[in-house]
Amino acid sequence: xxxxxxxxxxxxxxxxxxxxxxxxxxxxxxxxxxxxxxxxxxxxxxxxxxxxxxxxxxxxxxxxxxxxxxxxxxxxxxxxxxxxxxxxxxxxxxxxxxxxxxxxxxxxxxxxxxxxxxxxxxxxxxxxxxxxxxxxxxxxxxxxxxxxxxxxxxxxxxxxxxxxxxxxxxxxxxxxxxxxxxxxxxxxxxxxxxxxxxxxxxxxxxxxxxxxxxxxxxxxxxxxxxxxxxxxxxxxxxxxxxxxxxxxxxxxxx
Amino acid sequence: xxxxxxxxxxxxxxxxxxxxxxxxxxxxxxxxxxxxxxxxxxxxxxxxxxxxxxxxxxxxxxxxxxxxxxxxxxxxxxxxxxxxxxxxxxxxxxxxxxxxxxxxxxxxxxxxxxxxxxxxxxxxxxxxxxxxxxxxxxxxxxxxxxxxxxxxxxxxxxxxxxxxxxxxxxxxxxxxxxxxxxxxxxxxxxxxxxxxxxxxxxxxxxxxxxxxxxxxxxxxxxxxxxxxxxxxxxxxxxxxxxxxxxxxxxxxxxxxxxxxxxxxxxxxxxxxxxxxxxxxxxxxxxxxxxxxxxxxxxxxxxxxxxxxxxxxxxxxxxxxxxxxxxxxxxxxxxxxxxxxxxxxxxxxxxxxxxxxxxxxxxxxxxxxxxxxxxxxxxxxxxxxxxxxxxxxxxxxxxxxxxxxxxxxxxxxxxxxxxxxxxxxxxxxxxxxxxxxxxxxxxxxxxxxxxxxxxxxxxxxxxxxxxxxxxxxxxxxxxxxxxxxxxxxxxxxxxxxxxxxxxxxxxxx
Numbered sequence: 140x141x142x143x144x145x146x147x148x149x150x151x152x153x154x155x156x157x158x159x160x161x162x163x164x165x166x167x168x169x170x171x172x173x174x175x176x177x178x179x180x181x182x183x184x185x186x187x188x189x190x191x192x193x194x195x196x197x198x199x200x201x202x203x204x205x206x207x208x209x210x211x212x213x214x215x216x217x218x219x220x221x222x223x224x225x226x227x228x229x230x231x232x233x234x235x236x237x238x239x240x241x242x243x244x245x246x247x248x249x250x251x252x253x254x255x256x257x258x259x260x261x262x263x264x265x266x267x268x269x270x271x272x273x274x275x276x277x278x279x280x281x282x283x284x285x286x287x288x289x290x291x292x293x294x295x296x297x298x299x300x301x302x303x304x305x306x307x308x309x310x311x312x313x314x315x316x317x318x319x320x321x322x323x324x325x326x327x328x329x330x331x332x333x334x335x336x337x338x339x340x341x342x343x344x345x346x347x348x349x350x351x352x353x354x355x356x357x358x359x360x361x362x363x364x365x366x367x368x369x370x371x372x373x374x375x376x377x378x379x380x381x382x383x384x385x386x387x388x389x390x391x392x393x
Numbered sequence: 394x395x396x397x398x399x400x401x402x403x404x405x406x407x408x409x410x411x412x413x414x415x416x417x418x419x420x421x422x423x424x425x426x427x428x429x430x431x432x433x434x435x436x437x438x439x440x441x442x443x444x445x446x447x448x449x450x451x452x453x454x455x456x457x458x459x460x461x462x463x464x465x466x467x468x469x470x471x472x473x474x475x476x477x478x479x480x481x482x483x484x485x486x487x488x489x490x491x492x493x494x495x496x497x498x499x500x501x502x503x504x505x506x507x508x509x510x511x512x513x514x515x516x517x518x519x520x521x522x523x524x525x526x527x528x529x530x531x532x533x534x535x536x537x538x539x540x541x542x543x544x545x546x547x548x549x550x551x552x553x554x555x556x557x558x559x560x561x562x563x564x565x566x567x568x569x570x571x572x573x574x575x576x577x578x579x580x581x582x583x584x585x586x587x588x589x590x591x592x593x594x595x596x597x598x599x600x601x602x603x604x605x606x607x608x609x610x611x612x613x614x615x616x617x618x619x620x621x622x623x624x625x626x627x628x629x630x631x632x633x634x635x636x637x638x639x640x641x642x643x644x645x646x647x648x649x650x651x652x653x654x655x656x657x658x659x660x661x662x663x664x665x666x667x668x669x670x671x672x673x674x675x676x677x678x679x680x681x682x683x684x685x686x687x688x689x690x691x692x693x694x695x696x697x698x699x700x701x702x703x704x705x706x707x708x709x710x711x712x713x714x715x716x717x718x719x720x721x722x723x724x725x726x727x728x729x730x731x732x733x734x735x736x737x738x739x740x741x742x743x744x745x746x747x748x749x750x751x752x753x754x755x756x757x758x759x760x761x762x763x764x765x766x767x768x769x770x771x772x773x774x775x776x777x778x779x780x781x782x783x784x785x786x787x788x789x790x791x792x793x794x795x796x797x798x799x800x801x802x803x804x805x806x807x808x809x810x811x812x813x814x815x816x817x818x819x820x821x822x823x824x825x826x827x828x829x830x831x832x833x834x835x836x837x838x839x840x841x842x843x844x845x846x847x848x849x850x851x852x853x854x855x856x857x858x859x860x861x862x863x864x865x866x867x868x869x870x871x872x873x874x875x876x877x878x879x880x881x882x883x884x885x886x887x888x889x890x891x892x893x894x895x896x897x898x899x900x901x
Contacts, residue, residue, distance in 0.1 A: 219727040223814040230834050230867055234424060259834055259865040266868050268816050 150183050163201040216351045218244055218253045224387040229256050232380040236373055238358035243279040248293040250280045275299045275313060276306050278340035279353040281326035285317040286342050286350035305331045325378055327369055330360055337363040341381035346389035354381050402473045404853055406844040407454055409479040409563045414453045416461035417840040423863040427465025429457040436497055441504040444497035447485040451570050459632040469633050476640030476847030478647035478839050479563035482589045484538035489559050492575045496546050499538040506537040522604055526591045527678055527687025535562055536591035539610050553611050560614040562586045564641040571638050572626035579626040582616040583641035584698055588689040595678040598698060620692040622846035640846035644839050645669045650691050651842030653864045655857045658801040664812035668706040670791045673699060674799050683794035684754035693849055702798060704753045704791035708746040709784040710812050716780055722773050730817045732777035740775030741766040743889035744783045754794040761896040765889040785821040786886040792826055805829045809838045824874035834865035
């Protein structure tokens, strides 16, 4: 067995001591129970406090478990909460872009569409909430794979179907593509999933600045493209929307 | 763009609501270019009493108008008109010469006129004025609130009879102040707000002398009744000095207008804490024998008035809040969908949230909430599903009542309000109505309705067709439920409703 790290063992012992019911303990109790010097115990507690795992009561000076520990246990973002927060901003995006808006999250090795706003042209459209899309060739999927290591691993492990002649399937080509996504802060799909259809998307971050989803527009390549490039004002609208939703989720300005 | 001389300009709308006042500036496409909002104090002097400080509200209205115009970055010459929508029925009386309210405004939720309403019903009961006003005698409406103030504020009745006192719902109060107040302010209300006083006759669209006499309300306090879309006057000061004040609509009617329900049989449902469903019934008031209200939908200038049937559901979003706050089964309202989606059906459970009795179409105050069909199989996820289904079935009951009263089938339901982000609920409503449910792209349909009416009045938009062209479908849910399942489930729901009745033994 590999040698264990003593300070981590001690930190774990502190957390165990504080766990169980509404326990609050003072520094000297913690130090004496664990057989540590006061200075050592204080150092451990201060670090745990910085990470949010331990909180100190302002009045009594006693320590208790911190809120961050609870969040670790159920840190996933409820997708319906995500939709509720995104509603106004995605409506705005649909109106300003004139295209359909999709918001997706990682689910079972693919993209789960959790919110969809119709293209605002009164044509007959079908609500696609609950539909699954592939990770490797859609703009939303690429954003997730670029920023979420779990999505990345799942995409690389999956069998990547070639939907059109533009679909990227090799690991090397996709890695290069994701590098570009990270450099630019947004992803595109130009006829890689459906002939004649392009999409572009940007990441939605939560309070911890982790990517929890992606939002973007999808439409005819003739409308999304101009002079051989995705229209810059569309890119700006999509990124504005993603930033606005992220702010609503508590992410700091970015 | 704004320096272009041919730029069409903007319309501002004030939403004087129950908890806050807002102002939104819209462009010609109905898109929002500036918003400002401010909450005001809720005053609870006694259990069941709810008041607002009308002076505070007027101060807030001025602030939000300034704020919204500033945020929009537009000049006052670019704002072509301003419209007003408001919390309905809330009643204020003020001194004509000083402009000071003589008492806090009595809010629509305030129940202090319960006993007075029973007394006014005499031997006839709560339907004494229904044929003329479309309303049952209930504490919400403004007429009995005026009477209470006249009876309870010392010396007020004498002053009112001498013509020193003005009455208004919040539209009148805001318009009078906007147009100059003590310095030439116009004292008007619109047909939709007037139709919530119980003092206006729906057949003549004028104050009803007989009803005013029965309620002991001197007619000199009443404002002039005007249409919902015409220039009442001009802003006398502030950020929009000189801008025409050109519309007034009660909030639910404004949402009907904002959802562009201009044809007979078109209806909208606003899903919030409670839910209000209104359906356009055309140029004739339709009497309700199924517990709905008959009300004015809107009137554009000299055109014929358009009437509506209204059904209110007391507990919809409030039931989700109850699951969160009282039961602790979810931590946010949105999580109800996550929990409900984890099971395929309600597991046989039905939840009738008759927390303060059953409202339309039953009107049974002796009813209380029931969860029926419980077995050991039922989990909290099934209950979450039953919670959402309760909103869907209550919508179905109102829609059925509207069809019975009007003979018009609802073709599609346009929805707005916070609960429209709940996909499962919207699908469920479509399933149980067996009709499409459609969400528009602008969530702010109330403010938009007031802006639309004001814009029509000044020719900013040529006609209602132009407004329809602005309406954009953001999402549509179509029915997926098999007819036999729907019928069976509806039957079970109705059985559960039956079990709520008669719980309270003595009605005092």
